[in-house]
Amino acid sequence: FLSQLPxxxxxxxxxxxxxxxxxxxxxxxxxxxxxxLMAGARFCKLxxxxxxxxxxxxxxxxxxxxxxxxxxxxxxxxxxxCREIDREGKLISQISNHCLKMDSxxxxxxxxxxxxxxxxxxxxxxxxxxxxxxxxxxxxxxLAYEDDEDRDEEGIDDGDDPLAAGFTPGEVEAAVRDLHYHxxxxxxxxxxxxxxxxxxxxxx
Numbered sequence: 001f002l003s004q005l006p007x008x009x010x011x012x013x014x015x016x017x018x019x020x021x022x023x024x025x026x027x028x029x030x031x032x033x034x035x036x037l038m039a040g041a042r043f044c045k046l047x048x049x050x051x052x053x054x055x056x057x058x059x060x061x062x063x064x065x066x067x068x069x070x071x072x073x074x075x076x077x078x079x080x081x082c083r084e085i086d087r088e089g090k091l092i093s094q095i096s097n098h099c100l101k102m103d104s105x106x107x108x109x110x111x112x113x114x115x116x117x118x119x120x121x122x123x124x125x126x127x128x129x130x131x132x133x134x135x136x137x138x139x140x141x142x143l144a145y146e147d148d149e150d151r152d153e154e155g156i157d158d159g160d161d162p163l164a165a166g167f168t169p170g171e172v173e174a175a176v177r178d179l180h181y182h183x184x185x186x187x188x189x190x191x192x193x194x195x196x197x198x199x200x201x202x203x204x
Contacts, residue, residue: 010066024082028105
C-alpha cells in the first residue's frame with residue numbers, strides 16, 4: 001500500500017495537514033511513508049525476503065530524494081512544509097505563501113529519520129523552526145505553525161501537540177540539546193542520555 005502512494009518522482013498525493021487546515025503534498029507525510037517503507041524492508045529481511053526489502057528501500061530512497069529536491073528552499077535555507085498539487089497530481093511550480101510558513105511538522109523529518117541529525121539542511125531547518133515557533137516568556141512551548149491563531153492570551157493552544165509529534169516542551173528542549181551537541185543519530189542502546197527524549201529515541 002505505502003509503495004503505491006508516491007508517483008514516479010516520489011511525490012505523495014495531496015492530503016490534509018496535521019492541523020486539518022490545508023490540502024497539499026506534505027513533507028511530513030513523505031517522512032512517515034519513508035519510515036513505513038524502511039520498517040517494511042527490515043521486516044522482509046527478517047523473513048529473508050530480500051527482493052521485497054530491496055523494493056521498499058528503493059522506493060524510500062526515491063521519496064527522500066524528492067523531499068530534498070522539491071521541498072528544500074535555498075533562499076530560506078530550510079525545508080518547506082508542503083507543496084501544492086494541481087488536478088493532475090503534479091507539483092505547482094509557484095510556491096504559495098502558505099507553503100512558505102514554518103510548521104512544526106518539519107520536526108518529523110528528524111523524528112522519522114528521513115534525514116540524519118547532522119545533515120546540514122535538516123539542522124538549518126530545525127534551527128529556524130525552533131527560533132520561529134518558540135513562544136516568548138517563562139512558560140515556554142512552541143506554536144504548532146507560524147501565525148498560529150489558536151493560541152489564547154496566555155499562549156495556550158486549543159489542542160495541537162507540541163511540534164505535532166506529541167512531545168512536551170521539556171522533551172523538545174532536550175531534543176534541541178541532543179541535535180546540537182550529541183548528534184541524535186548516534187543515540188541508541190549504548191547512549192548514556194538521561195533525557196526523556198533520549199530514552200524515547202533509544203527505543204525507536
